[in-house]
Amino acid sequence: KQEVTQIPAALSVPEGENLVLNCSFTDSAIYNLQWFRQDPGKGLTSLLLIQSSQREQTSGRLNASLDKSSGRSTLYIAASQPGDSATYLCAVRGNFNKFYFGSGTKLNVKP
């Protein structure tokens, strides 16, 4: 069974710092990997989707990479802002439309 792990579980950084969130998965047979943001008590907002054939995707200050063979993805956030404070979840899509979520990284960006 696919297992998705996110490290660190929590991260607190000063505003303006660049940071990296890590996601690892045990089964490299994935269709895609998606990064989400979740604000407290809210639903999920999709940030980036990386297909299994791709190595990275960029959107604004966000860059996500995928190394399928090693079972790893990173989400890079440049010039962090207090508004980036949220929980970041990665999820991989495997067979039969099953979607496996990590437990998330709770990010706090201090003004």
Added chain:
Amino acid sequence: SAVISQKPSRDICQRGTSLTIQCQVDSQVTMMFWYRQQPGQSLTLIATANQGSEATYESGFVIDKFPISRPNLTFSTLTVSNMSPEDSSIYLCSVEERFGYTFGSGTRLTVV
């Protein structure tokens, strides 16, 4: 991307009662997914709902506890039946699109 309207956004319910959560999508989708997120946990898939057939439930979830309707390609409901405090969670519906999955805004359920 699709826009998903999920209702209610939150509710406080008495144990032993049932709550039905609605999910409306602004476009036709083949499959809709229902997830549960218990406090401090990540998301767990409850079931997959296809139009015109019974939902497919994941291990640990049963139809009697979480009946699902899917009357058409834009709408689905999830009922949480005979609730107990352990059912207090955020419930989310989701659809798959070409560019990944889109989620509703979630229903925050508290059972007292």
